[in-house]
Amino acid sequence: MVLEKLKGIIAQQFGVDQDEITEETTFVGDLGADSLDLVELIMSVEEAFELGQVEDNTLENVKTVGDVVNFIKERVEE
Numbered sequence: 001m002v003l004e005k006l007k008g009i010i011a012q013q014f015g016v017d018q019d020e021i022t023e024e025t026t027f028v029g030d031l032g033a034d035s036l037d038l039v040e041l042i043m044s045v046e047e048a049f050e051l052g053q054v055e056d057n058t059l060e061n062v063k064t065v066g067d068v069v070n071f072i073k074e075r076v077e078e
Contacts, residue, residue, distance in 0.1 A: 002049075002072050006065065009044050013037070023066030038062060051075045 003023065011018040014031045027033035033041070038059050046054050049072050062068055 002069050002076075003065070005048065006045070006068060006072070009048055010041070010065065013041055013044060021065055023064065023069060025065045026063055027065075028063070035059070041068075045072065049076065 007018045007021045010016070010021055010025075010031070014033070014037070016031065025031065027038060027041070031037075042054050042059065042062075045068060046052065051072070054075075058071065062071070
């Protein structure tokens, strides 16, 4: 569920097909994201999953789609 919703957000933001996105997809290497793209993604994720404000240092640990899925699951369980 989390992955499917996240894939929709990523596909829209990066202009890629959802079928191309897996948990192993990297933001920088595979999607060509820069730091601004990641900030925008986190803002979209905050809103879509109702996470509230995400700490800035969170981006340091976000390399793959799976990282974001794990982050969302951890935040939702809090």
